[in-house]
Amino acid sequence: MNEMVITRAEREARLEGMGCKRKRVEDVRFTQGRGQYVDDIKLPGMLHGDFVRSQYAHAKITRIDASKALALPGVIAVLTAEELKPLGLHWMPTLAGDVQAVLADGKVCFQNQEIAFVIAEDRYIVDDALQLIEVEYEELPVLVDPFRALDPEAPVIRPDLDGKMVGAHGPRKHHNHIFEWTIGDRPGTDEAFAAAEVTVKEMISYHRTHPSPLETCQCLAAFDKVKGELTLYGTFQAPHVIRTVASLLSKIPEHKIHVIAPDIGGGFGNKVGAYSGYICSIVASIVTGLPVKWVEDRMENLSTTSFARDYHMTTEIAATRDGKVTGLRVHVLADHGAFDACADPSKWPAGFMNIVTGSYDFPVAHLAVDGVYTNKAPGGVAYRCSFRVTEAAYCIERGMDILAQKLGMDPADLRMKNFIRREQFPYQSALGWEYDSGDYHLAMQKAMDAIDYRALRAEQKARQEAFRRGETREIMGIGVTFFTEIVGAGPSKNCDILGVAMFDSAEIRIHPTGSIIARMGSKSQGQGHETTWAQIIATELGIPAADIMIEEGNTDTAPYGLGTYGSRSTPVAGAAIALAARKIRNKAQMIAAHLLEVSEYDLEWDIDGFRVKGNPERSKTMTEIAWAAYNSPPPGLEPGLEAVSYYDPPNMTYPFGAYFCVMDIDVDTGVAAIRRFYALDDCGTRINPMIIEGQVHGGLTEAFAIAMGQEIKYDAMGNVQGASFMDFFLPTAVETPKWETDHTVTPSPHHPIGAKGVGESPNVGGVPCFSNAVNDAFGFLGSTHIQMPHDAWRVWEAAKRLGAHG
Amino acid sequence: MIPGPFHYHRPTSVAEAVALLAAHGDDARPLAGGHSLIPMMKLRMAVPDHLVDLAAIPDLKGICEDGDRIVIGATTTQREVIGSDLLAARLPILAETARQIADPQIRTKGTFGGNVANGDPGNDMPALMQCLDAVYRLAGPDGSRTVPARDYYQGAYFTALEPGELLTAVEIPVPPAGHGYAYEKLKRKVGDYATAAAAVVLTLDGGTVATASIALTNVASTPLHAAAASALVIGTGLDAATLKAAADAAKAITDPATDGRGTAEYRREMAGVMVARALAKAMRRAKGA
Structure with a gap:
């Protein structure tokens, strides 16, 4: 054993730590039908x-x-x-x-x-x-249309609230009104609009859908x-x-x-x-x-259990003639169904909707949200997104395209012109957030180069001309999206759930022989925590991931945590894991110093143990330290090697990305074929690139479904339509486009390992990208905005309305 | 989503099956692949007291040639239709259509006979059988009879099948070698019923259409044999004006419902688009053959 000299690279690889494309350990049981649901x-x-x-x-x-x-x-x-x-x-x-x-x-x-x-x-x-x-x-009498909810004669849905003109979030102005939430500078925003050279306004609806986990x-x-x-x-x-x-x-x-x-078997907020x-x-x-x-x-x-979205967003942007945004004003009519069972752990009734300024440097903005009751199922959950972030991203990303069209500017160029610049981070947004880090220009340029954006625009122009000449019945759309997420709920100043603050936790215990059991307050529903949490610990403690058992979901054994949703596991529990590991490492350093008979300040960490500075031959591996921790600890130090950490994050994290979609639409059937979809994600430090890629594939597939047809629909009598997988669009491998993934890395400055979370980015960025592609295809025929979902019959109707059928 | 109680029977001969069906009348349903009946039972939209499983009746299985006809047994699965060398050589449109039904798992269980017998307007084979002028063999307590596919369908889930009768096989006249064919189906996703679909079989005489037959799926309460549209293309070279006229004639006989697949208007228009595309594809194939 002593004869075998292994290189530093081999020691590093043996750990399968952060950055390793480690295969998912949970899949061993899932693929053999041995999961326990x-x-x-x-x-x-x-x-x-x-x-x-x-x-x-x-x-x-x-x-x-x-x-x-x-x-x-x-x-x-x-x-x-x-x-x-x-x-x-x-x-x-x-x-x-x-x-x-x-x-x-x-x-x-x-x-x-x-x-x-x-x-x-x-x-x-x-x-x-x-x-x-x-x-x-x-x-x-039945109320289905949220736009009629506040009519004076609208049916009373909740007689139990009769006379209660103050709800959980302030005054109610009608028997079907739940709350009004406003944020931002109203007079300042009005002033910006009054002074604007150019303004656009559009009612952008994000239809009701459902997370529909397979289980x-x-x-x-x-x-x-x-x-x-x-x-x-x-x-x-x-x-x-x-x-x-x-x-x-x-x-x-x-x-x-x-x-x-x-x-x-999947959660997605449900x-x-x-x-x-x-x-x-x-x-x-x-x-x-x-x-x-x-x-x-x-x-x-x-x-019944938890729809998502149903946000109707009247969006206005003010800008200069040369395309610099000067103000944003958004009013949302939010349909919460019959009970306000929105799963929203922020302190505000519309979650993080105030991320609606997106990736752009708006000097001033105002947001108002009215929540209303209707005779529909309750819910309003964050379907693979942070709370109302997908709605916000859809609102601003559609809005920017509408502005570009009005200005006659390329939508990518308009975004480039208005991005928050790298040197502005940490950036205070007009609606109150502090964006932690980003390099939007770099990401956007990398994406544009990767797909050869200018060539696609040239091709599109040629195809439009061919269409006008009657040589083709296909039109081409290019979807451009640059989104900023806000995840990692969250700081106790912003977030709680029924009064419980939104921290998370980890408990790590090293056994005498150097293997580990670790438990977290998070709960994987398919995210692969058993794989990735072990990778964080492996890097932090130098114990191979294969020797680390991760356990979640048993409240008797796991430390208290707020669970997994809103891309919060890595930003919150992931931080707790790193900090618990560091507590252990601190103790391990004391033990190593004792074993090596040097001062702990003379030691440095080296992959899987401590070595004496300037004398690397003298070292102790974590496995050796673990044995000593139980059996020969330094005098005065209690035996054992374990730690617990509870982490209340100082800020949210702000993953971002640049997505492009190339789409060909058959105007005679309304069928849209996705030719390319390119997704560049920046989620900060990347723990497991393979799992990130899998997360992006899954999220994009859901985004594709939502944008292109997935809907919970009601008829005028409030009968829910098509609540089965025959009608509710869940794409199979046949319909799902091929995904191209890419990345940049801008670590979060306030997170112990710099990671930001990624699970939900593709849903947040994907939906506007598909919708922008459909809208982009029809823009040359005079359309400004076509509502989602873009299933074939609705696309065909748009084509007909725009005269594409001759 | 759980069926009510029922009695299960597993006869081994057609005679035994027919006797069971006749004895229990409206309270009995034959069970083949189960992919229409069992979902209906789970929703309790169908609550038969007696299920007569046809799986153990060897006489109902298989594909064979009988003179100028091909005979397909009722419990032949869609997968077997797709895998049949005989059909690939003589009637390739059957596999082309079967491949567009549901997904591989369902096609492994779902039967050809169940697809045509049930009268579900969403099923694909009924229109194709009308296009091919197939004949259904029915066995009943009073003996056997045949009914042409074009006369079999009376309304959604209403057919010429009498209580106690069982569809045992389908006879399909084989079109001449070198015929053109196409089944064009617009659907939202794998596993979906057609928004609209069209089956076309035609033969050419030189560059012009000598014979043509067109039928439509899921744009009315029954499959539709588009006789006028079929007649209209004969003698033409399927130029753009003819394609449009045929599509218009086909659309004229449709009566689709508005549903999750689209409005009635859209589905009617799509029937026309599918007809034009199926005709063009069939023409290309006939020329290439």
């Missing part, structure tokens, strides 16, 4: 539950008769609001400061709302019993009547918060609640909130003393 868990005596749901979008409930269901052999109980009332659990608090009916309390406010919960011995009997429950309704929301509640303890398995992106909420609602002490989030299914399963388990499982089906998932 909630629905894989079966407990003795387990019962099953599911909901009777409303067939109407708005109706009084005049009668519920469960007697026939209760008579069916195998049915244990049927819960309605009447049964939950004595427990005070027929309503629950939402993450946005509103309340939501757990089971309909006398009326229903959206189609498929939960009315009754049936508990039976097996899943088949549950469904048979659902058919036997009789519900009588008295239909009420739906589910839980399994098991209450032990003897111990008075509740074990709750569930698809929780934030298991610790669920434990706290469950304790507050159920009055079971928090230490007697064990929340376990096992493997999760699994942040608390749902009726969780409450009802818990109550049913407490009542029966048996485990109760609730598993949503696809239609329930798409039509």
Whole structure:
């Protein structure tokens, strides 16, 4: 062993630390069908539950008769609001400061709302019993269009709020009004517009869609009547918060609640909130003393648990004639559905919508957001984005294209002209954020060169002429986007969730033989934390990633954390991991100094251990130090080698990127073919380039889906349309374009390892890029803005409206 | 999304299957690939008391040549249609169409007979069978009979099939060697039903169309044999004006619903576009053959 001399490069490679394209360790079990998801868990005596749901979008409930269901052999109980009332659990608090009916309390406010919960011995009997429950309704007028929500005669959706003219976020100005949030300099912005040489204005809608993870929301509640303890398995992106909420609602002490989030099949924001299914399963388990499982089906998932977006953004930009932006004014009409169950852990009701100034140096801006109730499902979650950041990026990136068109400027050139410059960082935005770092010009130029942007514009011009001459029925669009994200929620001054501050945590324990178990407050739903967290520790502590076990999701063993969403894991938990590791390294240095009989100041870190400065032959590896830490620590130093760190970030992180899309549209069918999609991302320090690339591919695929057709639609009666994968557009490998990825690296100056988070960037930047490509294709026919989604029939209608069909 | 209770039967002969179907009447449904029926049962839109599984009946399987006809057994899967050398040589439009149905997993289970028998306007094979003037063999308690595909479909999920009857096979007249063909299907994604689709088979005499048959998928409550459009192209060289006229004649017989695939107007226009494109492709193939 001693004879074998390994090089520094070999020692480095052996660690598989940061920067290594380490293969995902979790895939070993996933690809062999050995993952353990909630629905894989079966407990003795387990019962099953599911909901009777409303067939109407708005109706009084005049009668519920469960007697026939209760008579069916195998049915244990049927819960309605009447049964939950004595427990005070027929309503629950939402993450946005509103309340939501757990089971309909006398009326229903959206189609498929939960009315009754049936508990039976097996899943088949549950469904048979659902058919036997009789519900009588008295239909009420339905409000679907958010633009009619504040009409004086609009139906009252929430009589429970009658007379409450102050909500969780300030005054309400109408019975369907939830909040008004304003930020920025109103008079200054008005002045900029009054003085502007050029202004543009457009109502830019971001339609309602859904995160649709492949695994739906589910839980399994098991209450032990003897111990008075509740074990709750569930698809929780934030298991610790669920434990706290469950304790507050159920009055079971928090230490007697064990929340376990096992493997999760995608979350994308869908699994942040608390749902009726969780409450009802818990109550049913407490009542029966048996485990109760609730598993949503696809239609329930798409039509009830947490839609995303539904933001209608009236956007105005003021500029000089030569294309320098001078002001931004945005008003948002936000449709939150029947209950404000928006999963928004910021202190503001529209999340980080005030990142809407984007990557541009706006001297002044103003943003106002009005939230309204409609007879649609509640939610408003951040579908693979930080809270309302995708909406903001879509708003400003469409707006900049509209301005470029009005000015007769190239949209890439307009962006270049208005970027925040490298030397302006840290940059104070007009709407209150401090952007940490960036080099936008460098990234944009690299992207433009990579796709040969000017040549594409020349080709487009030639094709437009050919189209006008009748030589082709295809038109070409070039989508340009430069986005700035705001992620890593977040600093306790900006962020909390029901009063819980948005820190995160890591606990690292080195065993005597030098392997590690580490636990975090984050929770992977496919992000690959078991792989990447080990890489951070490997680099920080010099222990090979292969010898590091990562564990998340068990609230009994993991330190308290706020979970995984909003690209917060790397910015927050990732920082906690590095800092916990550094605590260990500090102690290790003391131990090494003792072993080497030198002062700790005479030691320096070298890949996988400490060596004596100027005498590198004298060294101790971390593995040797670990053994000594337990068995021969320096006198006065307690044995063991472990540390915990809780990290409250000083600032958000601001990943950014330049995306380009080249699209060919068949005007006769409206079908858009993506010829190229190039994505340059800057997420600061890159922990695992392969996982980053995978994240970008996934996010772009979702962005493609959203922009090109993925929608939760309602008819005029509030009937949800097409809540299945037949209609809800989830692209397969066949539809998905080929992605080209690239990067620049601008580390975050305030993050311990300089990383910024990347999971959501491609969704944030991708949606405007696809939409800009469609809009760019039609610009030469006189169009300024075509609303999403750009599915074939809508694109065809735009072509027809613009006279492209001759 | 869980079916109600039902009785399961697994007969081994057509006679046994027919007896079961006849005995239980409207309470029984035959089960082939299950890709239409089982989703309906999971939604409880179909609640049959008796499922008669056809999987164990050997007589319903297989593809063979019978004189100037090809006969395809009802429980032949779409995958088998795609893999058939006989069909590739004689009726390549069958594989071209089958490849555009759903996805490989579904085509491995989904059957040719189920696709044509059920009367689902979204299914692709019914229009193709009308285009090819196929004949369906039906077995019932009173014996067998045949019904032309062009007479079989009466409305969405309403067909000439009587309670107790079973579609056992489809006979397809083989078009002459060197015929042109195309199945053009516009859909949102893999697995989707057609926004609109058109099947075309034609033969040439010199540079002009000698025979032509056009049929349409999913633009009415039944598949549509576009007889007027078919007649209109005969004797032409399929110039632009003829293509437009054929598309217009085809559009005139459509009655699509507005749905997630688009407005009725859009889907009607797409039927026209698919007809023009299928005709042009069939012409190219006929010339190249």
